[in-house]
Amino acid sequence: GENVEQHPSTLSVQEGDSAVIKCTYSDSASNYFPWYKQELGKGPQLIIDIRSNVGEKKDQRIAVTLNKTAKHFSLHITETQPEDSAVYFCAARSRAGSQGNLIFGKGTKLSVKP
Amino acid sequence: KAGVTQTPRYLIKTRGQQVTLSCSPISGHRSVSWYQQTPGQGLQFLFEYFSETQRNKGNFPGRFSGRQFSNSRSEMNVSTLELGDSALYLCASSPSRDRVGSPLHFGNGTRLTVT
Numbered sequence: 075g076e077n078v079e080q081h082p083s084t085l086s087v088q089e090g091d092s093a094v095i096k097c098t099y100s101d102s103a104s105n106y107f108p109w110y111k112q113e114l115g116k117g118p119q120l121i122i123d124i125r126s127n128v129g130e131k132k133d134q135r136i137a138v139t140l141n142k143t144a145k146h147f148s149l150h151i152t153e154t155q156p157e158d159s160a161v162y163f164c165a166a167r168s169r170a171g172s173q174g175n176l177i178f179g180k181g182t183k184l185s186v187k188p
Numbered sequence: 189k190a191g192v193t194q195t196p197r198y199l200i201k202t203r204g205q206q207v208t209l210s211c212s213p214i215s216g217h218r219s220v221s222w223y224q225q226t227p228g229q230g231l232q233f234l235f236e237y238f239s240e241t242q243r244n245k246g247n248f249p250g251r252f253s254g255r256q257f258s259n260s261r262s263e264m265n266v267s268t269l270e271l272g273d274s275a276l277y278l279c280a281s282s283p284s285r286d287r288v289g290s291p292l293h294f295g296n297g298t299r300l301t302v303t
Binding site for chain 2: 108110115116117118119120123163165175176177178179180181
């Protein structure tokens with residue numbers, strides 16, 4: 075089955091710097107890769123996603139890149155702000171129709187210092 | 189549009205008891221999935237329901253079960269609770285299950301503590 079590895083587990087940056095979180099997946103059939111942000115006491119919130127037929131996607135300060143050959147994808151946050159501090163999860167879905175069966179990475183705790 | 193609503197937010201139970209958690213999906217969403225979140229194991233898929241039928245099931249024992257009603261609301265049940273069942277249980281809804289990229293929207297979860 076699918077396995078998703080996420081690095082680093084913790085990341086501390088200064089406000090204004092960039093942050094990069096990387097994930098690898100094992101199932102070459104995976105075709106959908108969302109990223110979630112989870113704040114304390116809340117459920118994960120979808121912040122950006124990418125499909126396997128796209129190499130990069132941007133939304134303001136957030137971007138995701140996908141390398142299908144190497145089976146890895148990354149989240150890039152530019153001009154980080156204190157409110158970006160949260161736990162970020164990557165995920166992969168390998169079977170169309172199995173909507174609920176997202177396989178998640180273990181998460182990255184991002185701290186942005188003012 | 190209201191988000192995914194989970195009740196209750198917190199539950200404390202003792203070993204051996206059973207518990208039922210409730211989830212109301214976003215209006216119009218027909219797919220409901222459940223996940224267990226723990227510090228050690230992260231987010232793990234429990235099961236998915238669509239049109240009142242279980243479509244997928246994760247690797248959890250039979251003590252974990254669920255159902256979906258005709259209005260898409262869902263419940264999950266855990267019987268004979270064990271200490272290791274202490275976790276945040278998350279419900280997520282999606283508008284469909286056939287289109288790749290149909291996003292999952294999570295609720296804020298039910299925090300279950302088993303003593």
